[in-house]
Amino acid sequence: MATTATVHKTSWWSGGKSPFNVEYGKLMMWYFLMSDTFTFGALLISYGTIRFSQNYWPNPGDVFNTFPGAGEANLPLAFVSLMTFILIMSSVTMVLAVHAGHQGNKKGVVKWLAWTIVGGLAFLSCQAWEWTHLLTGEHPTLINGQIKLLAQTMSHNPWGHLVEGSAVADALKNTSPDVLAKLVYEHNQSMSMAQLTAMPADQLAKMVNVAKLHVHEAGPVGFGGFFYGITGFHGFHVFSGVVINIVMLVMTTKGVFERRGHYLMIEKAGLYWHFVDLVWVFVFLCFYLI
Amino acid sequence: MSNQNVTVEATLHHAPADNLVKRIWKTFWILLIITIVELALGLLLHKLDLPDNTKRMMIKGVIIILSLAKAYFIVAIFMHLGDEMSKMILSILIPLLLIIWVIVAFLIDGTAYKQMRNRYDKSFNTKTMNLPQKQAPKGKTVPLK
Numbered sequence: 001m002a003t004t005a006t007v008h009k010t011s012w013w014s015g016g017k018s019p020f021n022v023e024y025g026k027l028m029m030w031y032f033l034m035s036d037t038f039t040f041g042a043l044l045i046s047y048g049t050i051r052f053s054q055n056y057w058p059n060p061g062d063v064f065n066t067f068p069g070a071g072e073a074n075l076p077l078a079f080v081s082l083m084t085f086i087l088i089m090s091s092v093t094m095v096l097a098v099h100a101g102h103q104g105n106k107k108g109v110v111k112w113l114a115w116t117i118v119g120g121l122a123f124l125s126c127q128a129w130e131w132t133h134l135l136t137g138e139h140p141t142l143i144n145g146q147i148k149l150l151a152q153t154m155s156h157n158p159w160g161h162l163v164e165g166s167a168v169a170d171a172l173k174n175t176s177p178d179v180l181a182k183l184v185y186e187h188n189q190s191m192s193m194a195q196l197t198a199m200p201a202d203q204l205a206k207m208v209n210v211a212k213l214h215v216h217e218a219g220p221v222g223f224g225g226f227f228y229g230i231t232g233f234h235g236f237h238v239f240s241g242v243v244i245n246i247v248m249l250v251m252t253t254k255g256v257f258e259r260r261g262h263y264l265m266i267e268k269a270g271l272y273w274h275f276v277d278l279v280w281v282f283v284f285l286c287f288y289l290i
Numbered sequence: 291m292s293n294q295n296v297t298v299e300a301t302l303h304h305a306p307a308d309n310l311v312k313r314i315w316k317t318f319w320i321l322l323i324i325t326i327v328e329l330a331l332g333l334l335l336h337k338l339d340l341p342d343n344t345k346r347m348m349i350k351g352v353i354i355i356l357s358l359a360k361a362y363f364i365v366a367i368f369m370h371l372g373d374e375m376s377k378m379i380l381s382i383l384i385p386l387l388l389i390i391w392v393i394v395a396f397l398i399d400g401t402a403y404k405q406m407r408n409r410y411d412k413s414f415n416t417k418t419m420n421l422p423q424k425q426a427p428k429g430k431t432v433p434l435k
Binding site for chain 2: 019020021022027030031034037038041042045046048049050051052053054055056059060061062076077081084085088089091092094095096099220270271274275277278281282284285288289290
């Protein structure tokens, strides 16, 4: 009886083999990613909770409408589309690296892994530009009856309700000459900033191109914290993914996996990298699309 | 120590190589097309600036469903989870069901908080409830006289 049991009962849980038919490290990577899903889920859900508790939330098309080198052109969501494309593309090159690993094709692994690293670095560079642009931008915002120039920071949001025409006219009367000079200069560079700042405020106020000027009220402060917190945490994941991929690339070129006989490590690094892409799907959804 | 004993069991079952590469690129095109559709809908939301809340919510709902489809393709094809044993898949997906509950609970809580503040904190209401008819049309500000 005992002998028949050992021969015929291929119980997955009786030891001797992996019950999930998967290598230990890979399984643990999956469970790590599951826990990371909870972390990102908690962050995004807290963002959602605050957003749902507000009467007004900025329109992503107004916030993310610039493209490097395009100046003042209004291009909503264009840059973030590029970032999304880069990340999807790097996911493809990663899966091709994993595939080359399955075939024991060292050259293929090196090639696709290198492209994945390039994609990751490109994404990080895009994010650096996007953050810098948001943090240093100067957006006319109506505060206490006057116009101030605000950036998108952790403590300010310049994308509240759009202010109606007559209120803008009133606010311009109270606005400081420095801000007025900048507002004039933004749409009319016929005079230098030095010339403009020397002019009296009431004259400057008349020179402001009100038709092109979009003055907003201050928006919900929580926007900045959640945006930088969550995209920053995702960016940190991309960064660590790039570091992991570089380590994998060095190990591959040194022939570590070749000697080991399998490229399972590439597969695990790949899981992490795809997860980064997966999280971006939801960051993209929550901050840029809806 | 277990590394030496690792058999390559995880790579035992695989479709022929050419098929796999084809599947990867097919998935890439699917993801790209879904992303483009999502972007088109996102831009539509922005351009139309629909006053009708239900229509906006419907478009957003479609975008969310498309995002979930993208997530499915990334996990199932790129991460090869679809090729693993079903009990392993379940050991990962069942705990994630908790997230559905957290989303529902917290978003309801956020909404309740908003309603409470609007009812009891009138300054919050007047500060943030800019009525649509008071707003100038988008992109058109009345010229300064």
